[in-house]
Amino acid sequence: MEYAIEVHQLIKRYEDFTLGPIDLKVPKGYLIGYIGENGSGKSTTLKAILGLIQPDSGKITVFGNQVKDNPQLLNKIGVVFDNLFLPGEMKLKEVGKYCSLSFTTWQSKQFEEYLHQFKLSPNKKVKDLSRGMKMKLSLSIALSHQAELLILDEATSGLDPVVRDEILDILLEFLQNESHTVLISSHILSDLEKTADYIAFLHKGKLLFMEQKDQLIEEYGLCSVSNEAMKTIDPEAIVGKRSHAFGQELLVKRSLVPESMELSKPSIEDIMIFIIKGEV
Amino acid sequence: MNIQISNLSSEPIYLQIKNQLKAAIITGEMKEDEQLPSIRYLAKELRISVITTKRAYDELEAEGFITSVQGKGSFVSRQNEELIREEQLKQIEEALMEAIEKGKLIGLTIEDLQKNLEVLGGHD
Numbered sequence: 001m002e003y004a005i006e007v008h009q010l011i012k013r014y015e016d017f018t019l020g021p022i023d024l025k026v027p028k029g030y031l032i033g034y035i036g037e038n039g040s041g042k043s044t045t046l047k048a049i050l051g052l053i054q055p056d057s058g059k060i061t062v063f064g065n066q067v068k069d070n071p072q073l074l075n076k077i078g079v080v081f082d083n084l085f086l087p088g089e090m091k092l093k094e095v096g097k098y099c100s101l102s103f104t105t106w107q108s109k110q111f112e113e114y115l116h117q118f119k120l121s122p123n124k125k126v127k128d129l130s131r132g133m134k135m136k137l138s139l140s141i142a143l144s145h146q147a148e149l150l151i152l153d154e155a156t157s158g159l160d161p162v163v164r165d166e167i168l169d170i171l172l173e174f175l176q177n178e179s180h181t182v183l184i185s186s187h188i189l190s191d192l193e194k195t196a197d198y199i200a201f202l203h204k205g206k207l208l209f210m211e212q213k214d215q216l217i218e219e220y221g222l223c224s225v226s227n228e229a230m231k232t233i234d235p236e237a238i239v240g241k242r243s244h245a246f247g248q249e250l251l252v253k254r255s256l257v258p259e260s261m262e263l264s265k266p267s268i269e270d271i272m273i274f275i276i277k278g279e280v
Numbered sequence: 281m282n283i284q285i286s287n288l289s290s291e292p293i294y295l296q297i298k299n300q301l302k303a304a305i306i307t308g309e310m311k312e313d314e315q316l317p318s319i320r321y322l323a324k325e326l327r328i329s330v331i332t333t334k335r336a337y338d339e340l341e342a343e344g345f346i347t348s349v350q351g352k353g354s355f356v357s358r359q360n361e362e363l364i365r366e367e368q369l370k371q372i373e374e375a376l377m378e379a380i381e382k383g384k385l386i387g388l389t390i391e392d393l394q395k396n397l398e399v400l401g402g403h404d
Contacts, residue, residue: 029330030329030330030331031329031330172323172324172327173324175320175324176320176321178320194327194328194329195323195327195328195329196329197330212331213329213331214293214294214329214331214335218292265290
């Protein structure tokens with residue numbers, strides 16, 4: 001398998017928080033959801049990948065090369081972060097010109113088309129955009145310099161469902177090219193969950209797993225049982241539990257419980273919550 | 281062609297796709313050499329992961345229903361009559377097994393079922 005990003009033994013230490021060591025390989029051609037609670041280190045990882053922060057140790061390559069030695073690699077990476085690094089007084093029609101100075105592969109016509117598609121007026125100023133519009137502008141920029149890899153950091157959090165839906169369409173369109181890859185970090189996946197190929201799960205600075213989403217959903221099951229019934233279940237099978245006044249809710253490994261047990265499909269969010277909060 | 285995904289079904293999504301495509305091939309709705317939608321296009325339209333659709337296609341190919349050509353896409357295989365017959369026999373067997381199990385629940389023997397079958401068949 002070819003990888004768009006390879007992270008090897010990445011460590012970044014802060015006074016009150018340590019990220020890593022992280023080993024993460026992002027396969028080319030897929031949509032990867034990088035999930036974890038706020039403060040689990042998702043943004044730190046993404047910034048390290050982009051060479052925006054200097055790790056204490058470890059090696060990171062994008063398309064086989066290190067970003068810090070090959071700044072032209074940034075042409076191939078479309079970045080959408082939580083905030084927009086553009087002067088507030090700048091008009092959108094000037095943004096294109098500004099970007100053409102940063103990216104040697106800038107496609108001004110494509111950028112104009114995206115502005116049109118997203119109904120962003122070229123005469124509007126950056127500071128007058130709503131959060132959803134800023135996000136769309138950011139995505140328009142990311143998609144207008146022939147990027148092969150999109151990195152989105154919490155980009156869709158806090159947007160309304162209609163805008164999220166539009167963005168999902170754009171990402172799926174981008175992925176029609178099988179050499180294109182999307183890495184998206186989020187603390188809520190919701191609508192993206194269905195289309196994600198892989199889920200990487202970060203918890204307290206450590207990567208708990210990176211697995212195919214389908215496998216995750218098939219591997220685990222949710223059930224509600226009485227306190228007595230829980231005693232008959234193999235303790236190894238229980239991944240997480242939520243005890244309440246009237247019984248137990250369990251996240252179990254399907255392979256370790258009797259087939260007759262009625263299990264429902266968990267969402268990725270269920271798995272995340274049970275693993276974090278339901279430590280057995 | 282229609283493909284419907286149900287999130288309520290306990291059947292995994294890749295299997296739902298696989299079975300619906302297989303049915304379309306067996307019934308002749310999809311003809312020999314006809315091109316299937318690309319994996320990425322199907323994933324985008326149904327809003328499911330590429331891996332899910334890929335798994336459905338891989339299994340259909342392993343079972344001989346479709347053929348994939350690198351760089352060109354996937355096509356309905358030249359219809360293997362034997363294969364279709366086998367698949368249909370398998371479905372009949374499954375239906376009969378179900379009848380046997382249900383019969384057992386109310387104490388019917390195999391002979392009882394045979395009689396039943398003859399009566400039903402005689403109506404044709």
